[in-house]
Amino acid sequence: MNAGIFREGALANNPAWTQLLGLCPLLAVSNSVSNALGLAAASALVLLGANGTIAALRGYIPPFARLPCFVLIIATFTTVALLTLQALAYDVYLKIALFVQIIVTNCMILGRAEAFASRQPVGAALMDAAGTAAGFALALVVLGATRELLATGGLFAQMEGLFGPAAAAWQLNLTDSGLLLAALPPGAFIVAGLLLAAMNAAGWRRRDESTHEAQNDEAT
């Protein structure tokens, strides 16, 4: 059953591509694989910590005050994630600090807390957090790799910031010419749009009825 919860969060109900949640960090930080992995790790820490804590405290949090409680718990784990990143990977921290702090307003995390963790036991909530985190990481890394490849013609630059000096050798260079646009802000929007269109064309993307997109389709 737990494997089912994981798969649901990571693929079928992927926060990034079915629900379009967490778009700000997804687009901002996906200019390279190393930045994308750094943010994915920080988001995973916050998701696991917040979902676990909220599930453990679900009997004690009064229903009328639940949203402020959830937000405070998420803010606490965001602070922990920020300080951890600062201590362990300072180079990456310098590049993505703002977006790690912004995790606190990521509707994906509050959404999982409200929809899942506040009514399930700790084990299931942790599984759900792991699935959602894996789905978000997958989206971040796919977009990050595509943009890095298009922009620089290579992959895995500056991985030493995350994995130590040995990772410097992981850098791949396929061509020397790159399309600078992919690394700039417009490139983030355009590459993400093209990837979503490709997923639609391949029939991989289930449209979630509750998303913004569905509401907008109604309006048309």
Added chain:
Amino acid sequence: MADLALILVGALLVNNFVLAQFLGLCPFIGASGRYDAATAMSLATTFVLTLAAAASWVLYHGVLVPLDLTYLRIIVFIVVIAATVQLTELYIASASPLLHQVLGIYLPLITSNCAVLGVALLALQQELTFGGTLTYAIGAALGFSGVMVLFAAIRERLDHAAVPEPFRGAPITLITAGILSLAFLGFAGMAD
């Protein structure tokens, strides 16, 4: 004065919060489907964003710095934003029930708008004065609102366009935002 003008132009156009810094994308994509909804959302956000940035500055420099608790800034700022949203809602409900009817459903959403938290954090990072922070917040809010209304107008036209099936919905919305962002790259270099 010239400094403040540069801060304003910088936040409004050059480093536009939505199109260059990717802050506030959820409402930008989510609430821009209809023109009137986008206008209401922009108004509510402008108000809360400016107020929350000012309150955050005062609390940070007045309380957190003297007590050496700056690492608690995320928790404090999110509480400030939530409180500002609540107070704004209560005030509007009593002062203008009509306005409350228009903005009511958008106000709670602002708490999870990362542009609001982003302005407070970025103002700190740039070590702006109180006046600078206020100017920066107004520039950011106007930049958010302008782009939001612009984008909503484009999307109303887009609804009637013959978009190829796989691109319908989110993909064409993102690509349109990308082209708009490309246009805003033209402002690069006007201010930091």
